[in-house]
Amino acid sequence: MAMKVYGLPLSTNVARVLMCLEEVGANYKVVPINFLMGEHKSIEHIARNPFGQVPAFQDGDLVLFESRTISKYVLRKNNSKLLKEDNLSDLAKVDMWLEVESHKFDRPMSVIIYECLIIPNYLDGETDVKVVEENVEMLKKTFDVYEARLSKFKYLAGDFISLADLSHFPTAYNLMETPHASLLDEYPHVKAWITDILARPTAKKVAEMMKATA
């Protein structure tokens, strides 16, 4: 039976899961959840994700939420090498950089995306420039660390690609659509690493799905 992902691919947290499903060639189906109709707050959806958010995920009787947990489940189920589960220290590094992605990259980027893309394009409002500047400063501190790391290793956890890298894909893809994409010119190793991730066939496929639902 096909696994089900509830949410629209344009949501970065949904796209993260889709990327993993594509990486392992899984049989899956996207079940759209319409935010404008408030479907994410419906009783049916709250039963899948008690925070009333997307994604939610179903594989038979198993129902999960939290995109990074779902991603790990999908990769483990398919014995993917993207978690490095056969090597305890590599796996610890994958987990560590995945935490960094969640707290030090995704956090400022979510605000930047909301202010620069969602507010003007979907909510007919104005970007709060001060809030964006504060979050760009936060992002730069993260990129300083990434630049140093990626000047020594090809990928974040080491010289192997992992979920820690791929997990950046949806938000990095959106960064390129904001006026702050040029920030990457100050970070050549980070720019090359993001270019490499975005060039993966799975990233291109999910990017098309994101565009189609934007």
Ligand code: GS8
């Ligand atoms: C965050 C989910 C989330 O913020 C995860 O799955 O990784 N830590 C969780 N989802 C947003 C959509 S952005 O992709 C969402 O559902 N927002 C609607 C809301 O909070 O009401």
